Amino acid sequence: MSTPDESGRTVSDTELSGSDPSGTELTGSDAGTPDESGPDASSADETSRRNDVSSIKDRQRAAARARLEKEMAERATAARKRRRNRAVIGSALAVVVIAGVAFVLVNTLKSDEEAGDPTVAAAGTVSCNWTPADESTGGKVKDVGMPPATVPNTGTSTLTFDTNLGKISATIDLAKAPCTGASFKHLAEAKFLDNTKCHRLVNEDTFKVLQCGDPFASGKGYRETDGTGGPGYTMAEENLPTGSAKPYPAGSIAMANTGQPGSTGSQFFICSEDTQLSPNYTLLGTITSGLDIVKDVVKAGDDGAFDASAGGGHPKKELDIKTMTVS
Template identity: 60%
Template sequence: MTSTRERQRAAARARLEKEMAERAAQARKRRQLQASIGAGAALLLVVAGAVWLVTSLGDDDKDQGTTPTAGAAVCSWIEAPAEQRSPQTKDVGLPPVEAKNTGSQVMTIDTNLGPIVAQLDLAAVPCTASSFTHLAEKKFFDNTKCHRLVTEGLQVLQCGDPSATGAGYRESDGTGGPAYRFAEENLPTDKRPAYPEGVIAMANSGQPGSTGSQFFIVYGDSELDPAYTVLGTITSGMDIVKQVGAAGHDNAFGQSAGGGHPKKEVLIKSLVMSAPQG
């Protein structure tokens, strides 16, 4: 017959064995958890490394893509988000990233009053010329009217608003353009006057990087801040622009903006850019 002391000893051994088993199980769980965490960290490092590698390679590709080829410049086109576009915006896509920056190009503006021709130096305005070539190919300017004439202080005829069309063009507020903007080029900071008679230049909002499609032809020396791209020089057709200037305007834009719609209407039937020469 088992004594009370022996039963107590057996019970104590059983409790001890149970505690030891529980501790061993807990130790195994800790080791498994640590192993899992280590494996997860290692996996994260592998994934992070792979992402870094792919990103680096992608960045290299981008850098290589923006490295200009010989005789070309890289242009940056800033596309307007859909919510920032207006009914006056005409989306015809973006010009190529690369633009030729050697030689010259001829712009021919065929109007209802006769042709106006300008010469462009591609070394000075590679991106602006590329934009005009793209827009001309899309017939962006065809059947639009020069919407603004200024005769006092400045002597300029402004065109290039795609919304200035038809009989209702006199309601145009001059805010139309493509769905992209780009940086100014060839600023005449060292010229006086900055915009002499015979210059064709780009209009903008007054903020850097706001050049679009609108341009103006200077038919009398004009002292503007040198903040507008000088696109080129008129080689023929200045007599047409001076006739329009002499006929005056309707003062639609008021004294604050200056000028108005030309009384002698100028319809751009087509605008064509020649192939680069040289």
């Protein structure tokens, strides 16, 4: 008879009882051989043999159970890590759920309405669709209007964060991420992220990311609402990784979302190391200088505030964005 364990593995009576694979019990003696010492001695020997068999079976059952419990614990740990990896990109509040884990948190001001993909306009430009967002989903909105409907899709832009720890610069390829690049230019001109800070850090073996981009995350200390803010619009994802063993390499700046198509807003994450994530997040740009600043923040660790939900916590070493510019 077989019984399934909690992990779905089938454990047979043979494994738990201590029988050998052929079904013969491990008796420790040759069955059927008479004892020459007389009835009493034979009875005593038989009792001793049974006790030995029982002891062997007990030990084998205990060993089998220990192996099973260890295997189940290892599988549970691996499952937790997989769930957490899928949920890297959320905000601190479980307002939305990504891949079934309370933690795709991120720009939780999103609309359920899906933003359309960019459409080709005149040569050298592309049309972008901006979907209005409001606070009905539980997030916070800082309304600074919407970017232009038609934007350049050639050339590059330079994204610069002037922070309390030094300058971080990145290149945006407008041929690959024209709408997201235009959005950041619009937000920079509106001083949308000036005097804000990076509110979340995840520091695990397979991914190390610093999350920023909430216009309401500012000042000393952290609040429960940090990580729920964004602009008055969302956009479609673009420039998603394809066919790469390293979808988000070290130095990547990628856009956070709620796990739903068209939910990209202003929140982004910086990968301090090669990061394994599902290719569902827009690659905005690549850091050209200042990655060492991000690495130092990640190395300093987090306070574990989100361990029970999203994973990670607030950075112990604060990174404050004094100004953001796009040129």
